[in-house]
Amino acid sequence: MAEITTDIAIIGSGPAGLTAAIYTVRAGLTTHIVGGYAWGGELMLTGQVDNYPGFPDGINGPDLMQRMRDQAENQGAIFHDDQVDVYTPAPEGELHTLVTMNGNTMRARAVILATGSEAKWLGIPNEDRLRVAGVSACATCDGAFFRGKDVIVVGGGDTAMEEAFHLSHLARNVTVVHRRETFRATPVMVERLRKEPNVAFALGRTPVSVEGEKHVTGLRVRTLDGSEEVMPANGVFVAIGHTPLVQLVDRYVPLSEFGTVERLPHSTQTVVPGLFVAGDVWDHHYRQAITAAGDGCRAAIDAERWLGAARFDGAKSDPVLVEAMMAADN
DSSP: OOEEEEEEEEEOOSHHHHHHHHHHHHTTOOEEEEOOSSTTGGGGGOOEEOSSTTOTTOEEHHHHHHHHHHHHHHHTOEEEOOOEEEEEOOOTTSOEEEEETTSOEEEEEEEEEOOOEEEOOOOOTTTTTTTTTTEESOHHHHGGGGTTSEEEEEOSSHHHHHHHHHHHTTSSEEEEEESSSSOSSOHHHHHHHHTOTTEEEEESEEEEEEEOSSSOOEEEEEETTSOEEEEEOSEEEEOSOEEEOOTTTTTTSOBOTTSOBOOOTTSSBOSSTTEEEOGGGTOOSOOOHHHHHHHHHHHHHHHHHHHHHHHHHHHHHOHHHHHHHHHHHO
């Protein structure tokens, strides 16, 4: 077991967390990243990435994340293949505390939460195995791979309507599969989609399994009368929502109606002084690698400026802490 004191502790190692680390270490702040047991976020489960700037021929998702990690570590960030189990906000004038699954303790002047979100999956056979061979949860990320092909979107909410609408301008045919006979989506979203000539609706059908050996060939569904059928398709997009990973902080901060952490206006800071958020843990709308990376930059700059202000104010209220910070800097 170890106890570490640092300027910045970053929880999460996707594009938001790693970008934040690049900025904080360049600002001269000691930075420790607790990356989680499955580091790198959802891009570690993504195949070809064609929409991240700087890679004209595209790049494999895990390769992109490895480059980000290498860059952060080369700049001086310290990476921990561990997972935060308990987070405790800092009492006034003290340090935030993180306890990891390995039993280590980290105390930090500021914390950037970049735990992201995870897609909700159907939990049916072959869904996981074919996740980079035709199964996706992000039409914006992967839709371009299905130009001129037939795809299925599973879901009945606004997310599914948005995914299907995006795909309707890329794929040859889009079929929306929903287990109920009515949609949860807002009527205006449904009507917009119904106007697309290449979109069909298959209601009252429950997905049973993804079909295919090396790549997706279709989706097996069960109808309301109990019979099963296979709907041919080149891709299956699961659009039943995302779950923000907020368990570490949900007792300390307000959450939005989408379950994401709420931030202070025009800032990445939360209501907890010294706790900042970046990426999908607060952003329910875009959920892109590039927007998460931009968020990491903003959180790092906000944290750096907050630490400077906290140091200045602390000179009047907590001289012992200020002296310790100055000693650490020297």
